[in-house]
Amino acid sequence: MEVRWGCFAGVFLVGLILGFAEISSGGITSSYVRNANLSLDMPLDSDVFRVPPGYNAPQQVHITQGDHEGKGVIVSWVTPDEPGSKTVLYWAENSEFKNSADGFILKYKYFNYTSGYIHHCTIKDLEFDTKYYYEVGIGNTTRQFWFITPPRPGPDVPYTFGLIGDLGQTHDSNRTVTHYELNPTKGQTLLFVGDLSYADDYPFHDNTRWDTWGRFIERSAAYQPWIWTAGNHELDFAPQIGERKPFKPYTHRYHVPYRASGSTSPLWHSIKRASAYIIALSSYSAYGKYTPQYKWLEKELPKVNRTETPWLIVLMHSPMYNSYVHHYMEGETMRVMYEPWFVEYKVDVVFAGHVHAYERSERISNIAYNIVNGLCTPIRDQSAPVYITIGDGGNLEGLVTGMTEPQPSYSAFREHSFGHGILDIKNKTHAHFGWHRNQDGYAVEADSLWLHNRYWNSFKASSVAAL
Numbered sequence: 001m002e003v004r005w006g007c008f009a010g011v012f013l014v015g016l017i018l019g020f021a022e023i024s025s026g027g028i029t030s031s032y033v034r035n036a037n038l039s040l041d042m043p044l045d046s047d048v049f050r051v052p053p054g055y056n057a058p059q060q061v062h063i064t065q066g067d068h069e070g071k072g073v074i075v076s077w078v079t080p081d082e083p084g085s086k087t088v089l090y091w092a093e094n095s096e097f098k099n100s101a102d103g104f105i106l107k108y109k110y111f112n113y114t115s116g117y118i119h120h121c122t123i124k125d126l127e128f129d130t131k132y133y134y135e136v137g138i139g140n141t142t143r144q145f146w147f148i149t150p151p152r153p154g155p156d157v158p159y160t161f162g163l164i165g166d167l168g169q170t171h172d173s174n175r176t177v178t179h180y181e182l183n184p185t186k187g188q189t190l191l192f193v194g195d196l197s198y199a200d201d202y203p204f205h206d207n208t209r210w211d212t213w214g215r216f217i218e219r220s221a222a223y224q225p226w227i228w229t230a231g232n233h234e235l236d237f238a239p240q241i242g243e244r245k246p247f248k249p250y251t252h253r254y255h256v257p258y259r260a261s262g263s264t265s266p267l268w269h270s271i272k273r274a275s276a277y278i279i280a281l282s283s284y285s286a287y288g289k290y291t292p293q294y295k296w297l298e299k300e301l302p303k304v305n306r307t308e309t310p311w312l313i314v315l316m317h318s319p320m321y322n323s324y325v326h327h328y329m330e331g332e333t334m335r336v337m338y339e340p341w342f343v344e345y346k347v348d349v350v351f352a353g354h355v356h357a358y359e360r361s362e363r364i365s366n367i368a369y370n371i372v373n374g375l376c377t378p379i380r381d382q383s384a385p386v387y388i389t390i391g392d393g394g395n396l397e398g399l400v401t402g403m404t405e406p407q408p409s410y411s412a413f414r415e416h417s418f419g420h421g422i423l424d425i426k427n428k429t430h431a432h433f434g435w436h437r438n439q440d441g442y443a444v445e446a447d448s449l450w451l452h453n454r455y456w457n458s459f460k461a462s463s464v465a466a467l
Ligand SMILES: [Fe+2]
Pocket: 166, 195, 231, 232, 233, 317, 353, 354, 355
């Protein structure tokens, strides 16, 4: 009996030490075990890639916000055989009267590929908080969809955003979209943090995989806006095959209302939506001092009126804080440039992708370092955002598994499983974030936290000041 007790005490002691080690290392490295097989892209004849029936039927229909306030929608689609109609018919639910808006058509060539007719049409001056139906196509091959405009921007407007990154078009990608669609906390708008189709992983960047991806996401993106951030897989820079213009397929296919926020490039822009102000940045465009992106962001951040839109959210592709081995420190140079502003302007949360895994940081900053003072370690900072890496959409490159050890103290939770996130804004002070792993039931949150608004909370000023 005594021996048994001694053994138990020993195990208890080891457990205590291990427990302490985990606490002292800061965050949690999840022990969840999943299937580590590499994902394959769904075959071209998969039902999710089905071409809609009818001659020249509009396909790859998707929408995004079309102005700065949320009263506009950009409707985009592709017709394969001929230009067809440029017109979108739209009408409010319960309205007999059909409005129309005319768009324009683009086409591009990429190596030996020629795109279909890519249509973009901006619908303006819609009513807030209203369901609209819309119709694209002509003659017998029209297709109808619907969307709901957001409420007028305001401080206490509840709204839910989905978060997906690095999606690709594998069976795992399909599971991620399905889990997002079936999540009982219905996402009303999707924030996409870059790396869309992964067409560039194919020989000659086979752009037919941009088309299949457009057909795959239509079931969600035709009904709710997907807000775009460009990733490295959107670059499609391939001088060896004569393709020297970065972002060519992406910028032809996915339009954003960048001029409405004073941006000079579709690769960075901002929108207001309900109680959120969303800034999408480009990790793969110049962001150093004096560059167009830098100058835009410098003017943009002071413009945010937290009384109107309390939640300040930044999207980018390459994370500024990442404790996985893969892509380690790739976001460091942008962090050096922009992190002081994120702290100064009290950004609530920064979402990124790129790393094919999930990670959430503590509220930390690392802005005191000035090359001689030796202060090169992130510190707790109540003015700092939470950084969330959500690059676990499920593309053909698979998950990253290598983590830096021990887990840095700035890393609160990390796990390499596929999934999506939901940011559920309740009011001007509280929002709930949940991370949903694909293997779980639709309502299960594998990680979650309450976000307290950085502007509308009475916490102490930045701890950096005390240094
Ligand atoms: Fe990436």
